Amino acid sequence: MDHKLANLVPYSRPATPGIHSSQTIGFIGLGSMGFYMARNLAKRAIPPGVPPTPLVVWNRTIDKSQKLQNQLGKELITIAKDIDEICSCDILITNLSNDEVVKDIYGKLARVLKLSPPVKTKIFVETSTILPPLAGELDVLISGLAHSHFISCPVFGRPNVADKAQLLLVMAGDYRSKKEVAYLFVPAVGRKVVDLGENVEKAPTFKLLGNSMILGAMEVVAEAFTLGSKAGIEPERINDLIGDILPAPGLMGYADRMMRDDFNGVDGFSLEGGIKDASHVRRLTAQYGAPMPIIDIAHQRLITARAIHTAQKEEGTETLDLLDWTALIAGSRVAAGLDPFHSRKRKAVVEEA
CATH class of the missing domain: 3.40.50.720 (NAD(P)-binding Rossmann-like Domain)
Incomplete structure (x- = not known):
């Protein structure tokens, strides 16, 4: 061999x-x-x-x-x-x-x-x-x-x-x-x-554990990008920081898509697939009594992104037919008062006296 x-x-x-x-x-x-x-x-x-x-x-x-x-x-x-x-x-x-x-x-x-x-x-x-x-x-x-x-x-x-x-x-x-x-x-x-x-049953359990790590890391990165936008730090700087302190190839790829507002799911992992996997992980956490709060949050972000995209389709303003699961950042952005899918469309930071 x-x-x-x-x-x-x-x-x-x-x-x-x-x-x-x-x-x-x-x-x-x-x-x-x-x-x-x-x-x-x-x-x-x-x-x-x-x-x-x-x-x-x-x-x-x-x-x-x-x-x-x-x-x-x-x-x-x-x-x-x-x-x-x-x-x-x-x-x-x-x-x-x-x-x-x-x-x-x-x-x-x-x-x-x-x-x-x-x-x-x-x-x-x-x-x-x-x-x-x-x-x-x-x-x-x-x-x-x-x-x-x-x-x-x-x-x-x-x-x-x-x-x-x-x-x-x-x-x-x-x-x-x-x-x-x-x-x-x-x-x-x-x-x-x-x-x-x-x-x-062990193999799909293992797969869902892996996906929970990926999804949880994506949520943390999405929150960091959002806070950086509010604080006036360019997303390119944050993306470089991720490469310096969290240099996992997969995570860097997801972060790069968030930085570029590249949420086209045709060549990625679909938002619906992310919702399905997050739901599966949450069922496992309930079954085994092992909470994963960050997955609960990420699940909410994914559903928010889907709701926004659905509304845009009804209005005829959507630019993509299928969203990638990195679009979960839309939930974080909307909560912070930013545009969900276009990070450059944001108000300038205004410091109150």
């Missing part, structure tokens, strides 16, 4: 190195993250002399599937006409927007496979950010199918990180299935695997 890869994947290689060339892989959900994950998976390194097996993709709207096929060609991408067709794949990967969609898709997959039970091993890989109990429900559902295994594998990273195949992968579930998927995903989709054992 390559020594460097051994440090990134906490499992020995499967009996046959890598995924068997004859195995078919399906990918459901070509959103802002799934598109890049599927693309990189289709382009993964194949042993010399082995013809590539096309990645089978399905999305609720076919335009994204067609876009991916146009980019890579029919040799690497096959478009499934429906759920029934993609169910024939040996490994099925899902990356979906929210828990409701996840439940709906897995329910449809299970119904198809109950009518036509698998005759060989099939692995389901759920990569979305969902509530932990839902992962448990999916495990029970899939385990009830012949020869089928489920693993939970949420990912850390924005779309630009997915684009570069640098996602952090968190896995929980059937051990042998994790081994197969880990060597399929690294380095094609992500840079490293974190193993959380066989309890599939």
Whole structure:
């Protein structure tokens, strides 16, 4: 085994190195993250002399599937006409927007496979950010199918990180299935695997813990930008300070977007996704009796930003169709009497005598 890869994947290689060339892989959900994950998976390194097996993709709207096929060609991408067709794949990967969609898709997959039970091993890989109990429900559902295994594998990273195949992968579930998927995903989709054992609920819990750290840090940074604006300190100065004292690449990227008032969610993580994740974290804090006050505040900020954006849409004054979750700073700005989305539109600081 390559020594460097051994440090990134906490499992020995499967009996046959890598995924068997004859195995078919399906990918459901070509959103802002799934598109890049599927693309990189289709382009993964194949042993010399082995013809590539096309990645089978399905999305609720076919335009994204067609876009991916146009980019890579029919040799690497096959478009499934429906759920029934993609169910024939040996490994099925899902990356979906929210828990409701996840439940709906897995329910449809299970119904198809109950009518036509698998005759060989099939692995389901759920990569979305969902509530932990839902992962448990999916495990029970899939385990009830012949020869089928489920693993939970949420990912850390924005779309630009997915684009570069640098996602952090968190896995929980059937051990042998994790081994197969880990060597399929690294380095094609992500840079490293974190193993959380066989309890599939641990991986989404871990993901939500990580997102709570990110969201909490974003709220602190948003408040600092807002106070700086009120005090007459240029946002560029504050952004430089963040780089000097809190030089975390992810946080610096979010801070940079706030500084530039770049809240376009098309190439980022959507505001709705942030609200969903904050809500999930709050449910965990209630379940375990472990309060996270800063997440409560951040959740309020996100909802405020959505309300402002909705009002702008109704008035026809909005400039963006989809907001990035860094728009949570709008709540802090409005509370301080500033423009929600344009930091330069502010009153000069006036010191009272």
